[in-house]
Amino acid sequence: MEKMIDILKEQNLKVTPQRLAILNFLEKKTHPTIEEIYEEVKKNFPSISLATIYKNINTLKDHNIIREINTKDKLKYDINLIPHFHAICKNCGKIEDYYEEDLVLHCKEYIEKKIKKNIENLDITFYTICEDCAKA
Amino acid sequence: MEKMIDILKEQNLKVTPQRLAILNFLEKKTHPTIEEIYEEVKKNFPSISLATIYKNINTLKDHNIIREINTKDKLKYDINLIPHFHAICKNCGKIEDYYEEDLVLHCKEYIEKKIKKNIENLDITFYTICEDCAKA
């Protein structure tokens, strides 16, 4: 909660209850769709409008606070505090985060060395079979 | 041209002139939007419908023949024959392909070793400054 406030203030964004609700939901539930965010936040802010969700998602995206994930199905959203990469299950579509920090760093440095440029917002996504589907 | 026919046949997809036109355009011009594909293909097939473009793009995507790239702006499309990764210019938005095959392979193997699973369709995308913008 406090953390989210600081993140917004750092970016000179106003701290509104709606904005905090979106961020807190994104911290709790990973990779929701716009519609899921809307449905959830509406529980605490029945008057919130879908337009407000869209406006906030765009603002947060522009400030690199959240990240958009393009699955074969829908666009989903993800809080962007710790570098990680995304494994999409090619069976059930679920997205899993991998927080092997050294791996993201390793790839980042490897790429930078190779192309001789600094890079930002490295996005690593791939398809695999998740644990649950592997068992079944 | 022949190559595209083979790719379609391999996937048991019908070889239609419209489909070939889309694929050939994707090979010529990298990363067009749906609208750009439509405008281009219409030059040779004035009667083609936007719905046909959408249906084909979805079919080709499902068969992993093409790949969708989510820029901060629009969805763009890319033919998926040779493994490569995408650098988006954070100034002008242009997408550049990097065909450093060993790099993609290196990252793929590194990830597979780390998470102890096979992965597919590895997507590596990041932001940087393109040559043109670096000069200006």
Added chain:
DNA sequence: TTCTGTGCAAATCTTTTGCATGGCA
């Protein structure tokens, strides 16, 4: 001949916009 693909129009879904009002700083 069979079955997939095409083209059209309509329907649906998604996202953005304009504007008046509200509320953070």
Added chain:
DNA sequence: TGCCATGCAAAAGATTTGCACAGAA
């Protein structure tokens, strides 16, 4: 107080669907 954010309704944009017909295998 000054701006940025919100909420609403409407507009605009993007994508899908159903169906009749065409054309690839």
